[in-house]
Amino acid sequence: MDFEIISGDQMKLEDKRAIEEYKIPSIVLMENAAMAFFNQVKDLANEFVIVASTGNNGGDGLAIARHLFLNKKSVKVYMVGKKEKMTKDCKINYDILLKLGIDPIFLDKINDDLKNDIKDKILIDAIFGTGLSRNVEGFYKELIDLINDEAKYIVAVDIASGLNANDGKIMGTCIEADMTITFHKLKKGIDLADPKYKGIIFTKYIGIP
Template sequence: MISCSEMKEMDRYAIEEIGIPSIVLMENAALKVVKNISPISEKIVLVCGVGNNGGDGLAVARHLYLSGRDVAVFILGNLERRTKDFGINLSILKNLGVEIKEIAEGNMLEDLRKSIQGSDLIIDAIFGIGISRDVTGLYRKAIEIINNSYKPVLAVDIPSGLNGDTGEPMGIAVKARWTVTFHRMKKGLADAKVYTGEVIVEDIGIPDYHE
């Protein structure tokens, strides 16, 4: 098991020292998530933040859309703060004609609630392991909608809102049925089954770190 800071260093090593483009790691991560989605899940709602965890979610949405699934994509957060790789995947989805809804105000949460009610599966890609403060505002309300729906949830890397080192919710956290985490098991996932559900560790092509 590794800490979040160790995981970030492994990411940095792979990208900056080995030279693996970050968008390649994102694509690998998305493919491993898709591999773990049941073929019987036809209607899938993806809830994405604007960081790289959200970028993973957008790449997952693309693969699901291209395989003929019914996908609904919701984005939480200020798009001006999006990461580069998130922006690349967002542009691809838009070019494909996938409908994307940006949740900027509270009244837009009703669209999310309705979409979830008719879904088979929710993909949680709001926050990754980098969360450092309690979840508030629209993010908290969106997680409440997800948890109160009692629909099956697959979390990308870590349930949004969960502290990756302690396994404690940062005010609130998504309660997932499955968590597909990348490269190594994170310390905070080990004893937080009420939030993580089944944890699946997937290799995404990050080499072993050598100092």
């Protein structure tokens, strides 16, 4: 594994090239990312709570939930966003979870169950990925601020939600991650960010040429 640092925009191009030029299906890259993430966190605890979006970062989170569950970990999954707007790969992983008997809880407001879960379990942040380009507002901001206030320990999937992958700026608010597990190459925004928004960093190979 090299230590090259790339921007979020460059990552998008490398991801696109892997899919279009090398014909690697995007769901394969998502699965590779989930496995790499799982292998890094599996020994941290026996109980996890995952907060995922309906985008591809959320899809990573749902695939991670599956691997944790199949390896006898306790997993609870919360989702934000509209179910009908799930990306294709996110929907694939969502449907697999349903078959396994895991029914993600869709949030439109903060509830006591969520507050209690994030206080005593490892929280996996799979809300926004490296493609975030506008400020976090509304319920998403409220949710991230709650997580920062209440979570015992936070692990970010690829990048802390709310962090700009190109320049490390905070997009309105941002997850204060204790650990970041990023994929393929370290993102410039993570490298430039204040340490409280990234924690310990691991960069994982996911099979992009």
